[in-house]
Amino acid sequence: MELVRGLHNLRPHHRGCVATIGNFDGVHAGHQTILKRLSRHAERLGLPGCVVIFEPQPREYFAPQSAPPRLTRLRDKLALLEEQGVDRVLCLAFNRRLRELSADEFIRQVLIDGLGVKHLDVGDDFRFGCDRAGDFALLRERGQDNGFTVASADTVAENGERVSSTRVRQVLAEGDFAQAERLLGRPFSITGRVLHGQKLGRRLGAPTANVQLKRISAPLNGVYRVSVQLDGVRQLGVANIGSRPTVDGDGRAHLEVHLLDFNGDLYGRRITVVFHEKLRDERKFDSLDELQAAIKADFATARAQWAAELNK
Template sequence: MQLVRGLHNLRPQHLGCVATIGNFDGVHRGHQAILARLRARAVALGLPSCVVIFEPQPREFFTPELAPARLTRLRDKLTLLAEAGVDRVLCLAFNRRLRELSAAEFVRAVLVDGLGVRHLEVGDDFRFGCDRAGDFDFLLQAGASNGFSVEAASTVEVQGQRVSSTRVREALAAADFALAEDLLGRPFQLAGRVVHGQALGRQLGTPTANVQLKRRRVPLTGVYLVSTEVDGQHCPGVANIGVRPSVASDGNAHLEVHLLDFSGDLYDRRLTVAFHRKLRDEQRFASLEALKAAIAADVAVARAHWLGQPLKK
């Protein structure tokens, strides 16, 4: 899959494609349905498929302190889009200049002059342009004037409700990982590089891998039953995600994972963590001894679970 960062990096060879536009946070089953239609139409027309995304996502630009926690960072999103068979991603910097483009200017600069779109797949509730003035009907008219067709993506429902990134976040907040997996089409995962921490877990008898999150906010907090993957090697474990109130904290969210019966060096390796069950909320303990006892209890619960339900490779 080819990644193009910004309109200024588009070249004449990029003209002519089948496209869709959106945040695609989580690349959930609703997104997957759009991508399947995109790929099918691209094959039918003999053109590459292209997904247009924004970085940061618009709500992160307008109200960063209120923007919802991301389900997928850019790197993970790109991986999922590639796995879905997308040929090209155009990543647009969402800044003041882009925000001030009118709907007509956006169509001209991005869809017509930039990509030479022949067909566009979008949700029927899609809005774009300055003050979100552009909508599906506007795109239909713009397409008729500029030689591209527009089609509304069909709504995908799970348990009678529309699949959305918001609904995935709600399932995670409720620790309903079965529903989250149903909405995503896979277990919810966080991934990042293992970095050096305070080595407190080792001192407490449960060494942990400190996974770099690089996120303003995370959609989970607490202690969880997890499975992990690094370089094709799978291992069950238990993870804490939060601000670590029992130790000196920088106030940022941290992901610390104890891999059961693992030996080896994980530093600087990329670890993928899949979440399966919430064990408890993150809490502040009066002493390191109390923290140590709680961690030992968490590990015992994890061992009992994985003993009765071996990890699927």
């Protein structure tokens, strides 16, 4: 899969494609249906399939502190898009210049002059351009004038509810990981590099891997039963994701993972943490002794639940 960062990096050989546009946060089952349809159109026309995304996502640009927490970082999103058979990704920097493009300027610069789109799949509620003035009807009208077709991406439903990134965040917040897996088409996980932290967990008798999140907030908060694949072996563990209120955290989300029966060195490694069950909410304790007691109780609960699950 080819990644093109910005309109300025498009070259003549990039012209002529089938495209879709969106955030694709989580690359969930609804997105996967859109991408399969994109691949079918691309194969039929003998053209590459291109996904247009924005970085940062528009709501992160306008209101970074209140934007929804990401399900996937850019790096992970790109890997998931590649798994779905996408040929090319055009990643546009969402900045003042892009925000101020009129809807017609966006169509001209991105879709016509930039990508030479022959077919476009978007949701019928898709809005774009300055002040979100552009809509599906305008795309169809301009497509008829400029030789490309536009189709509405079908909504995918699960148990009568639309599959969306918002819905995935909702079920994750509720701790319903089985439902999240159905919506995503895979277990929910977070991937990041293990960094050196405060070493507080080691002093409390519970050494943790401090996993880099690279985001202001996360879609989860609390203590969870988790697993990590290391060198082909599934390691069982417990993770805390939150602001670490007992130790005067910085207000940002942190992910700390303790593997129950592992003594190796993880520093510098990229690991994928798979979330299986919520054990409790994150809370502020009055002392480190109380925190240490709670951590020991979390470990005991996780061990019992892992044992019950593995012995089924």
